[in-house]
Amino acid sequence: MKALIIVDVQNDFLPGGALAVKDGNLIIPIINKLQKKFAFIVATQDWHPGNHGSFAANHPGLEAGEFVQLNGVKQILWPIHCVQESKGAEFHPELERKNWTKIFQKGTNPLVDSYSGFFDNNKNGDTGLSDFLKSEGVREIYICGLAADYCVKFTVLDGIDEGFTTYLITDATKAVNLKEGDFQKALEDMEDNGAILIDSSSI
Numbered sequence: 001m002k003a004l005i006i007v008d009v010q011n012d013f014l015p016g017g018a019l020a021v022k023d024g025n026l027i028i029p030i031i032n033k034l035q036k037k038f039a040f041i042v043a044t045q046d047w048h049p050g051n052h053g054s055f056a057a058n059h060p061g062l063e064a065g066e067f068v069q070l071n072g073v074k075q076i077l078w079p080i081h082c083v084q085e086s087k088g089a090e091f092h093p094e095l096e097r098k099n100w101t102k103i104f105q106k107g108t109n110p111l112v113d114s115y116s117g118f119f120d121n122n123k124n125g126d127t128g129l130s131d132f133l134k135s136e137g138v139r140e141i142y143i144c145g146l147a148a149d150y151c152v153k154f155t156v157l158d159g160i161d162e163g164f165t166t167y168l169i170t171d172a173t174k175a176v177n178l179k180e181g182d183f184q185k186a187l188e189d190m191e192d193n194g195a196i197l198i199d200s201s202s203i
């Protein structure tokens with residue numbers, strides 16, 4: 001069976017949000033249309049406590065875009081975003097949610113960031129997504145959402161590692177692009193590791 005995984009389509013990653021992805025809103029109608037093609041849909045939600053170690057504000061003297069060591073892992077600092085129960089952490093109101101089977105929250109441990117919807121960045125914490133998909137008989141996963149060069153990419157890479165046939169829906173994702181070319185580089189990383197790049201029109 002195939003599943004659609006919608007990654008982090010939350011207010012803070014959309015125009016006007018704390019960590020806005022340019023044109024992120026343009027993928028919402030594409031994702032809503034895609035959802036009609038899937039009987040099995042899950043979503044991930046970036047869900048940080050206020051004291052999260054990835055927030056620049058929690059490292060006095062440092063700014064977003066700078067790096068720290070967080071529990072032995074190199075961590076880029078972000079503006080405060082997707083704080084649990086905040087408006088910014090909510091899914092965009094135009095995102096259709098009525099057919100979702102389950103939501104997987106990530107980034108809840110203040111000591112480690114979690115880009116992937118499967119595991120946190122040091123691969124200790126497990127959201128349960130892999131076991132859940134496997135227990136439901138899912139073998140192929142189709143991934144879309146935000147952001148292509150962070151959470152989408154790492155969800156794709158872990159999906160491949162977990163043995164799923166993994167598709168990245170290229171027109172249903174947008175990148176943060178901290179550096180020019182990051183989107184293209186993320187696409188290449190995913191493809192080099194075995195992801196199948198596909199346009200939503202061919203699903």
Ligand code: VGL
Pocket residue numbers: 008013019046078115146147148149150151152
């Ligand atoms: C994300 C940066 C920090 C994402 C989450 O969803 O791509 N990026 N937290």
Ligand code: ZN
Pocket residue numbers: 046048054081082107
């Ligand atoms: Zn985050």
